[in-house]
Amino acid sequence: MIPNDVILRSVTKAAIVIIFTFSIYLFFGGHHNPGGGFIGGLSVASGLVLLYLSFDIETVSKNIPVDFKKVAAFGVLLALLTGMSSLFVGKPFLNQTFGYFELPIFGKTELATAVLFDVGVALAVIGTAVTIILSISEDG
Amino acid sequence: MFNGFLHICLFFLSLSILAALYRVVKGPSTPDRVMALDNIGVNLIAIVACLSILLRTHAFFDIILLIGILSFVGTIAFARFIERGTAIERKRIH
Numbered sequence: 001m002i003p004n005d006v007i008l009r010s011v012t013k014a015a016i017v018i019i020f021t022f023s024i025y026l027f028f029g030g031h032h033n034p035g036g037g038f039i040g041g042l043s044v045a046s047g048l049v050l051l052y053l054s055f056d057i058e059t060v061s062k063n064i065p066v067d068f069k070k071v072a073a074f075g076v077l078l079a080l081l082t083g084m085s086s087l088f089v090g091k092p093f094l095n096q097t098f099g100y101f102e103l104p105i106f107g108k109t110e111l112a113t114a115v116l117f118d119v120g121v122a123l124a125v126i127g128t129a130v131t132i133i134l135s136i137s138e139d140g
Numbered sequence: 141m142f143n144g145f146l147h148i149c150l151f152f153l154s155l156s157i158l159a160a161l162y163r164v165v166k167g168p169s170t171p172d173r174v175m176a177l178d179n180i181g182v183n184l185i186a187i188v189a190c191l192s193i194l195l196r197t198h199a200f201f202d203i204i205l206l207i208g209i210l211s212f213v214g215t216i217a218f219a220r221f222i223e224r225g226t227a228i229e230r231k232r233i234h
Contacts (some may be wrong), residue, residue, distance in 0.1 A: 025206055034199050050213050056229040137228040
């Protein structure tokens with residue numbers, strides 16, 4: 001009997017938008033509110049796990065052609081490079097700075113270089129979590 | 141007055157979690173236990189909401205949505221495992 005999970009797939013298609021939007025909100029809210037790179041990356045990973053659960057590995061990896069081991073490596077590299085970039089201006093390692101800029105839509109916005117470090121943390125968390133789950137489910 | 145209501149709500153939500161916990165321990169079949177765990181997740185959301193009103197903070201509102209997402213994904217994974225034997229399939233069957 002061919003299993004029919006049309007309800008699960010329809011719910012997933014609606015819920016995945018909410019989950020990814022919520023994780024982006026958690027990521028960018030991390031400077032002044034609860035959240036940040038780690039929990040943002042983990043909620044992206046949980047959304048990807050929901051995709052893997054309701055569809056299958058081949059379909060998802062065909063539509064998201066990303067090698068998650070490379071994502072984890074790139075995240076660690078990005079965090080290290082943003083830490084080292086403060087060395088070139090004569091500041092200590094991992095020194096952070098911020099400034100206020102006039103953006104077209106948002107108006108006066110505070111932009112901090114800590115966001116770049118957080119992007120590295122989030123990419124490392126996403127890559128590690130999805131790699132663990134995919135390699136566990138490999139021979140299931 | 142209102143805090144008293146919130147404490148009563150927390151008491152009954154804890155009782156409901158205890159009842160679901162009894163079903164987790166005692167439940168004769170695996171789907172009973174999975175449904176009880178899902179129920180515990182929903183009750184945890186309500187407890188976090190009551191606590192964030194009691195503590196007069198909105199720092200826990202993200203946690204509510206996060207518990208909802210994680211409980212949903214966990215229940216789906218358990219249901220797939222019970223029905224198919226594997227949680228994540230390698231390739232589509234048909």
